Amino acid sequence: MTPKRILMQGNEACVEGAIAAGMRFFAGYPITPSTEIAERCAQRLPQVGGRFIQMEDELASMAAVLGASVTGVKAMTATSGPGFSLKQENIGYGCLAEIPCVIVDVQRSGPSTGLPTSPSQGDYMQARWGTHGDHPVIALSPSSVQETYRLVIRAFNLSEKYRTPVIFLMDEIVGHMREGVTLPDPRELIINKRHISYHDGANKQCYAVPEGEYVPAMKPFGQGERYNITGLAHDVSGFPTNNNQIAGALYTRLMEKIDRNLDDIVRVEEHMLDDADTAVVCFGGTARAAMSAVQQARAEGMKVGLFRPITVWPFPEAHLRARLPGLKRILMVEHNYGQMLLEVQRSAADRVPVSFLGRVDGTVIPPDDILRKLREMEGNAHAK
Amino acid sequence: MRYEMRFSGSGGQGVILASVIVAEAAVAAGLEAVQSQSYGPEARGGMCRAETVLSRERIWFSKVTRPNFLLALTQEALDRYAPDLAEDAVVMIDDALTVPKGLDKRQVLALPILATARDKVGKLMTANIVAVGAVNRALGLFDQQALHEGVRLHIPAGTEELNWKALDAGAALVTDEQAAAFARPLE
Amino acid sequence: MPSELVHKYLRIDHLPHIWCAGCGNGIIMRDVAVALQELIDDPEVPVSRDKTVVVSGIGCSSRAAGYLDFDSIHTTHGRAIAFATGIKFARPDLEVIVLTGDGDCSAIGGNHLIHAARRNIGLTVVTFNNDIYGMTGGQYSPTTPTGDKATTAPYGNLDRPFDIAQLAAGAGATFTARGSAYHARETTELIKQGILHKGFSLIDVYSVCPTYYGRKNGRGGPVEMLQWQKEHMVPAATYYAMSEEARRDKTLVGVLTHTENPEYTEQYAALVERVRAQSGK
Missing domain, CATH: 3.40.50.970 (Thiamin diphosphate (ThDP)-binding fold, Pyr/PP domains)
Structure with a gap:
């Protein structure tokens, strides 16, 4: 069925x-x-x-x-x-x-x-x-x-x-x-279960990770583990520490557990980018208007594609960089005053110019506005 | 092709539910549908607006900008939304309303929606279902099975008979000639 | 030599504690440990060590959670009761003890205190009430008496103080009591009663802070401050035998309010059962 x-x-x-x-x-x-x-x-x-x-x-x-x-x-x-x-x-x-x-x-x-x-x-x-x-x-x-x-x-x-x-x-x-x-x-559906582990006797190193790994297994309360959780910088046993070396290592591991697994974490959706000279970058609900505009622009003969970050943090920098060689221009469309824009500009560096279309009055950005902006960008390019 | 529908009236008339039912019936009929609405104080007594977009293809932009269809149950809603319509739009209004200047009367289908709900169905609160029956008949959107599925999923159990009666009463308001003139089969 | 209690229920590798010499918090922490030990050792009582969680917020008092050898969580400032609500509601079979201070629980966390009391969720809250913010160096708290001095009240405190136990009772707590650092045995019994009570319990325990409150207000050192508690705080048996006249400058050490009302997680369990029976039809 x-x-x-x-x-x-x-x-x-x-x-x-x-x-x-x-x-x-x-x-x-x-x-x-x-x-x-x-x-x-x-x-x-x-x-x-x-x-x-x-x-x-x-x-x-x-x-x-x-x-x-x-x-x-x-x-x-x-x-x-x-x-x-x-x-x-x-x-x-x-x-x-x-x-x-x-x-x-x-x-x-x-x-x-x-x-x-x-x-x-x-x-x-x-x-x-x-x-x-x-x-x-x-x-x-x-x-x-x-x-x-x-x-x-x-x-x-x-x-x-x-x-x-x-x-x-x-x-x-x-x-x-x-x-x-x-x-x-x-x-x-693929459903991740929690990595639960239990202590090995007296060695209560509940935040210890094996060499080369970044995420400690979790020990639920109420199972006789008797360990400590704190919002203070802590050592591998979960107790507060003022040792700068230990605190620094903890903060670094927290960042690295994400940064070293970007391939697993970051996802994007790409439409019609393979032959595109213009990429519209857009996410969330606003990307629906962007996709409508991209389709209309294609119908008008413009070589436009859509780059939609699904993982919005960490920003899909590597994915966007991989698209840069084919692009002449990028249009960031977002429902704010220019926030993801900063990430896109950083990723594009000076290699591809980035234009921006945003809105902050509480009304949606309609496809027509995006299309108009795309025409304008293409027109400017031809005028040069 | 994209078919944009706007349902408007005052809060409490059930125009949001009407738009939801049309979207649900569309999904039951195998079409694509996206429904959204205005929120906030507007939906609690003031002017109220809900929108449904229908298509045979995937719908990207979810909002209505140039409605192909407008339902207006109050004068305020009609006056406000009449100017935004697409060229060949169909406008269904309660027949107590006055058609504003600038709106071609040939586009307008004025029906006794509120009176029918109150007098024929016996409950004014069924006006939205009466309207759905009339809309479906006038535009020729869905078969009865899909329409009933759309309604059934959004009404309290045990009120089916009352709602079928309202749907039928709404459909009966539209003459064969009107149905022929206003039919908008989805391309 | 550490006592058997310390060996068994405190994390000795994390001692010595951070509290100043003469602080009342160590006594209150011991009262909590003894109360738990006696309940755990009592075969008639369903309190088990593995199913006991100690939750604290931020402040001097809240360091106690880390010294007690149970599952323990030292949370954010003021939020201990809210974290504890999540723990208790997710796992009603756990015994959840909140260790908090006057600032943590009645200033920044005041909203959580009154609402947990209103819900009558089965937490046991022990306040280490020393009338001052100790960790940050002696600022006035919601329990600092009017006119007393603090680093942020150099000319005397204008605020009227809270009575935390009365506040909790007013908000619907079904068990409230007052203890003191001096009255260790009585306080231990009150904590035991609070743990055994089904519903929200609060034991407001007067601590002593000689370093800040005592010094700022000419109350002498730890001995003088505990002496004051001995003279002005009176266990229930004696207190109720006293004349009204004699009670005038005395504070009761004992149970303040005790009523029976449905406990929140039990009510929710009944709701789930009702809903599942209906949807199973």
């Missing part, structure tokens, strides 16, 4: 994917445009033996998620910009203490309370640098409801594999849209 296609909202698909990934704990606080995620979790988790709790604030929901995760449960929270700001404190704790979890940020428009129900991609840099201090980050961004389902599973898999919080960077466009999805047979 072929799986049935049904209409589903992006936020709902996020919950269904998370449940398929094994998420059984959700703590959250109501905030538009992510609220449907909490609502569906409240309904669905008891049905599958999971647990939902609405906490007193965003800080507490992030803390509760980390608390649940240390007991061995896959846990998630969801929020939007104002709540994402509040969660940063404990996201940093999760990075340092290496506690897997998924944080969904359904981005909305503007700083502060902004435009609560309008689309934006203004949290791109916050996803990378929101919490203080140098720390590793993985962030994934879906551009369709179907992809939301699959990609949130990947978010959990990466989170478990690398023992780190993963940011699932949605936006209002994808979170609130409904479209047809086909839910895969759960048996087809």
